[in-house]
Amino acid sequence: MSSTISVPDPCLLAILLVCQTREGSGPELVYHWPPDPLTYSNPSKRSDWDATTDDYDSSSDSEDYSSDNDDDDFGPVSRNKLDVSVHGPGSKLGRIASTKSDHEDSKTKDSTLLGLDEDGLVALLAPDRSWHKRKFELSINDLTFVGRPVFAKHDGLWRKRKRAKAAKPPAETSDVDTTTEDEDGTQQTPNQDQSSKSQLMMFHVVFVMNPPPLDHSYRVKEMYDNVIKKFSRALQWVQVHNEYVWKQAESLHSRRRQLLAASTHSRKAVMKDLLESSSLAKALMSVFNAISTSRIASVSLGQNVSMSLQIPPVTSTSYLPSLTEPPIPPGLWLTTATETPSSSEDLKKQTSSSTLELAKSYTLLLKSPPHRIAKDVQVAGGPLASHLPKFVAALRPTKSFFKLTNTAQMSLPDVQLLARHLIYWRRAIAIPPLHQRDTYIVSPNADFRKLREACRSYEAQFPSSLPSLPRLLNLLSGIPRPFMTLIPSHDHKDIYMLVLAWLMRNGWVTQLRTFAYVRIDTEVKQRSKEKEREMRASIAQDAKIDGANDIKKDDASSNEPNGTERPSFVSRQSSDGRQSLKNGRMINDKGATLIMSPPKASPEESRWLNYLHNSTLRDDDHHFSSLSNEEREEIHRYWPNLTKYFDGSTALESVPIKENLKRKLVWSLYGKLGLDFDRGVEDSKGMNNSIIVTIRHW
Amino acid sequence: MSIKAVIYSRFDPQEGPKIVHQVPEDSISISGSLDTSINLSSEVLLSFSTVSRFLIPRQSLCNNLVCLTSPPSTPDSSPCIVVSYPVCIKGEHYPRNEFIFNFALVLSPPDTTDVPSYKSVVTKLAHLMRGLEEQTRFLSDDVSPPGTGKIYSLCETLIEDLNNYAECMIPIDEVNTLNIKLFPTLPNPAPVKAWHVPLFTVRIESLMDENWDLTMQRVIPFINGVNSVKKIALLADADLKLTKSCVRHLLYYGCVLLLDIFSFNAIYAPTSEFTSMIASDSEMQAECARYVNTAFEPARQENAISTLDVSSSLKSSIAATTTATVDDDFWPLTACGDVIDGVGVVQLFANLRQGLTVRDWYKSNSNMLANIDLRRFITFGVIKGFLYRVHRYAIQTNGLKVDSRNEARSRSAGVSLGKQTIDRENKGSKNRKTMPLTSFLDGTHSFDEVCTYYGISEKELLRRLSQTHLGEVVVLCR
The missing domain is CATH 3.30.450 (Beta-Lactamase)
Structure with a gap:
């Protein structure tokens, strides 16, 4: 399920503006776009699974399948057809095709809209006050109408009489949902036209969607949270402050009546004409045009209020679906390196220091050339416009934010803010810094269908002395090697790193990251048990001598290395320790154990880890017997720094930056602990006794 | 409620x-x-x-x-x-x-x-x-x-x-x-290709009766997790297209899974699910051990493997606990007679990687793999989703060059023409014209697909690819 959802699919068919006035003439459809919603060909490609008929020997395969099942109530649901079979004999929707053409160019008197009776529909789209500022959702057959109606207050006013602090217009650019928008839209400027008892009682921007049944609630929620709510709030703001919606509605209404009276215009022409005369109509159109094609809409409501809206796309996934599951969009970045926040929710959140810590080992990969972004930023204006160009110019995909803060003299919070802005508005993605010692593979999700096209742009961008794109991908297809093995000489390094950034940006490659667990073999278990027994015995002896048996015994158990350091972990064990408990019962005694999370280790696991840590200094231990004393001391020293990352979900590649250690040192330590990509599970002596088990994936 | x-x-x-x-x-x-x-x-x-x-x-x-x-x-x-x-x-x-x-x-x-x-x-x-x-x-x-x-x-x-x-x-x-x-709303089934390998997740015999579709009845005996759809069609003497829609039907109701064609030349590598699955789940390790241990060969049950759905994993976990208490002898032995424990299983899976064929992986772990059914071992990982198949694709580089834009266009026109003629002949007679190898060399057709189409081995395909008239052909893996 989650993977179908990674495909952007706004399912948007139309936007309607319904207003209700005080005069009692009933609700009215003031404007809608597009003029003829059901015939409007949506340029966004339906990512319909069945549509991919790349099957050479039976291209009509899938069509056959769904048509075979038309009568079958529970057969696969073909999603694009407005399936007629479900509707009753009198169904309007079943007759769309015919009614549509009849009404297409006729005058708009008792017309149909979306295959439904317009007046009846509009009556339903003006619900009562219980929906005020709430999500309104109505489905008629396959169409879903989603909106957030806004009502005037009971006294007919749009703003409170009370004085409040002077309101600012909503943020000019992008970050619309900033604090300037108050919850109720009840902020006010004190003096201007107190008299205004607006004629407008309610307005309701309705988004018409046709999401597939299985994704219904997800798609509707996505649209509501990202677009409908924000747009409706902005309109509420301008209505409260400038009577904007009412003025626009009134002018649209009268202009429309005028045009219809002239009776020379088709509905389409009327809609187009209105578009010229009203900024609200234009706003609705641009919201529709952009959102229905998964782009960013930038709209202006009146003279000084502008905003941007979008449904943020999924930029990466860690999940590679099986053949049976719905595919993810080809070319989508496949990675687990998504520790940095990139969703809109995170954008709102106050950045806590911990996320900053986490994200400083990341950097940004820009999706378009820096100068173009800088130019666009200048054009768009906004509060961040002055800082962004400098930031964008300083960015390097090979430099972490941490390094950037040093070179560009910017504070980490500033960098984070700007980075998030760029990520949210689709200008960049957050990646672990590219490094020639890291390993990159051809992404399992690379879109080979675009290969020809990509070759062309690759050749245009890079000198022909480099290997061709297919050759390069071929080099990355073998047994994974650090990227530097591809680079012929030191002079080529820069251009190869540029190529790597290009490959990443276009989803051709992904970083192969390494993860590790600590492996505790039976010998360690036995010895640590023995040692503990000795320790207990000696403590018990001491206790006897002291004659304070009971109290000391408690002390003894908490004196275990783990107990004193992290008392909280003991209590946490019950929630996450199911696995370790099970291990303890079933397999522990006979076989080895992997410690899934050293920082959350159970008491028993901590004893083992502790034993291992100490045994780095002992001569008799078989794990380290091949190492020199200095090497063992080194392992002993860095053991606490490293083991906490051996949890199978932290990439070993990120540890040097996180711990601020030299990469070379850290990797040589990994090697001494048993990391070796080239051999089998057992070493040359047929022994299986490495301390860490490593696994590599994206 | x-x-x-x-x-x-x-x-x-x-x-x-x-x-x-x-x-x-x-x-x-x-x-x-x-x-x-x-x-x-x-x-x-x-x-x-x-x-x-x-x-x-x-x-x-x-x-x-x-x-x-x-x-x-x-x-x-x-x-x-x-x-x-x-x-x-x-x-x-x-x-x-x-x-x-x-x-x-x-x-x-x-x-x-x-x-x-x-x-x-x-x-x-x-x-x-x-x-x-x-x-x-x-x-x-x-x-x-x-x-x-x-x-x-x-x-x-x-x-x-x-x-x-x-x-x-x-x-x-x-x-x-x-x-x-009430019928649950199910998603559309995945498209089924000739080179996919279906595997039952249920005991189909217990569901089937003589009223079932005739093609379905013919096809079902050959679905065993080894045969590709095309091979099933050949063995059952059924039309490929009908076989595909049978499999797709079974897929819709969750009766089958789709796998890839297993061979010793194939490459498998871990996915990001590895940590949350086999590495942390000792029951899954035991389940795997029981499934792959060749010592159980005579008595083994084809459905010992459970899919991800709740009921069967519940069943297997019950089975796991009961067998664990009764005997622990399901862990396979190495050639030297040592027991491979759960961590050993994890290590073997973790040792698979990009660029390494199953054959080479076996070579470097032959001691540990002595009593393990390799096909079952690999498919276990694929079914659970913590392994993925790395497919090979052949690409004819001169077909992708900038200067050959016209050629490319004509080539693609040729391909689509080929498709049409094939469709037509498909309808007319069984005797279809085969497509030239070059039409498979644009990077969208995996080796599995091409080999299945021509009915040849990978070795034979590589031999044909090395023919000089094709120009430079590059093999990519993903």
Whole structure:
């Protein structure tokens, strides 16, 4: 399920503006776009699974399948057809095709809209006050109408009489949902036209969607949270402050009546004409045009209020679906390196220091050339416009934010803010810094269908002395090697790193990251048990001598290395320790154990880890017997720094930056602990006794 | 318990829209603004005044399926969904010449309810009631007070049976019965290709009977997790296209999984699910050990492997605990006679990587793999989803060059032409023209696909690819 959802699919068919006035003439459809919603060909490609008929020997395969099942109530649901079979004999929707053409160019008197009776529909789209500022959702057959109606207050006013602090217009650019928008839209400027008892009682921007049944609630929620709510709030703001919606509605209404009276215009022409005369109509159109094609809409409501809206796309996934599951969009970045926040929710959140810590080992990969972004930023204006160009110019995909803060003299919070802005508005993605010692593979999700096209742009961008794109991908297809093995000489390094950034940006490659667990073999278990027994015995002896048996015994158990350091972990064990408990019962005694999370280790696991840590200094231990004393001391020293990352979900590649250690040192330590990509599970002596088990994936 | 209430409402010529029956009673507050005195008890789902215009809409909007997400009746309650199908019947014998009624279901919120499956229930109910009304004035003649009568008890039975048994069979009169069954909404099945390998997740023999589709009956014996769809079609002497749709049907109902063609030349590597699955799940390690241990060969059960669905994994976990307590002998032995424990299994999986064929992986781990069925070992990982197959693709580089844009166009035209002719011949006779190898060399056709198409081995394919007239051919893996 989650993977179908990674495909952007706004399912948007139309936007309607319904207003209700005080005069009692009933609700009215003031404007809608597009003029003829059901015939409007949506340029966004339906990512319909069945549509991919790349099957050479039976291209009509899938069509056959769904048509075979038309009568079958529970057969696969073909999603694009407005399936007629479900509707009753009198169904309007079943007759769309015919009614549509009849009404297409006729005058708009008792017309149909979306295959439904317009007046009846509009009556339903003006619900009562219980929906005020709430999500309104109505489905008629396959169409879903989603909106957030806004009502005037009971006294007919749009703003409170009370004085409040002077309101600012909503943020000019992008970050619309900033604090300037108050919850109720009840902020006010004190003096201007107190008299205004607006004629407008309610307005309701309705988004018409046709999401597939299985994704219904997800798609509707996505649209509501990202677009409908924000747009409706902005309109509420301008209505409260400038009577904007009412003025626009009134002018649209009268202009429309005028045009219809002239009776020379088709509905389409009327809609187009209105578009010229009203900024609200234009706003609705641009919201529709952009959102229905998964782009960013930038709209202006009146003279000084502008905003941007979008449904943020999924930029990466860690999940590679099986053949049976719905595919993810080809070319989508496949990675687990998504520790940095990139969703809109995170954008709102106050950045806590911990996320900053986490994200400083990341950097940004820009999706378009820096100068173009800088130019666009200048054009768009906004509060961040002055800082962004400098930031964008300083960015390097090979430099972490941490390094950037040093070179560009910017504070980490500033960098984070700007980075998030760029990520949210689709200008960049957050990646672990590219490094020639890291390993990159051809992404399992690379879109080979675009290969020809990509070759062309690759050749245009890079000198022909480099290997061709297919050759390069071929080099990355073998047994994974650090990227530097591809680079012929030191002079080529820069251009190869540029190529790597290009490959990443276009989803051709992904970083192969390494993860590790600590492996505790039976010998360690036995010895640590023995040692503990000795320790207990000696403590018990001491206790006897002291004659304070009971109290000391408690002390003894908490004196275990783990107990004193992290008392909280003991209590946490019950929630996450199911696995370790099970291990303890079933397999522990006979076989080895992997410690899934050293920082959350159970008491028993901590004893083992502790034993291992100490045994780095002992001569008799078989794990380290091949190492020199200095090497063992080194392992002993860095053991606490490293083991906490051996949890199978932290990439070993990120540890040097996180711990601020030299990469070379850290990797040589990994090697001494048993990391070796080239051999089998057992070493040359047929022994299986490495301390860490490593696994590599994206 | 997804259905919270059933409402039968109609348009009354004197009173306007009104609720005739509701089950359970008092789930909808009827009186509009007057009821300030009545405290909103928790059972009240919504107020009729809010939803009446949606339940009894204008005549022009009747005969459509109308679903409304109603606002919560109290701030802390969750919103509910009203699925309804207003019906309007015209007739001179009715006051105002029409009769409007609506049977609506009130459902709990969509994140806990499969709303689409109830839509067909409401539609069916509406059609049946319309028929009954037209035949016998079943609805308009019913004058029983709220909470009594035939229609009320029908609603009562409906809500109880659907909530408890997900189906109902309610006799209405001598000739009419209301038969309803809830079907879950399932996604469209994945496309099935000739080179996919289906594997049963259920015991199909126990489900199949002689009424099943004939092709299906022919095809099923050859589905074993080893044969590709094309091979199945050949073995069963069935049309490839029909075989595919059989497999797709089985896929839709979750009876099969799709795998890739296993060979020792194939490459497999771990996915990001590795940590959350085999590495942390000792039961899965044991399950794997039992599945792959060749010592069990004679007595092994083909369905010992469980898929990800709850019931079977539950079963397997029970099995795991019982066998674990009875004996631990399922762990395979190495060639030297040592036991491979769960961590050993994990290490073997972790040792698979990009660029390494199963053959090479076996070579470097031959001691440990001595008593392990390699195919089962690999497919276990693929089925669970913590391994993926790295496919090879051949690319003819001169076909991709910039200067050969025209050539490319003509080439692609040629391909599509080829497709057409094949389609035509497909329809006409079985004797089809094979496509030239070059049409597979654009990077979108995996080796599996090409080998299946020509019925050749990978070795043979590589030999053909090295033929000079193809120019430079580059092999990519992903």
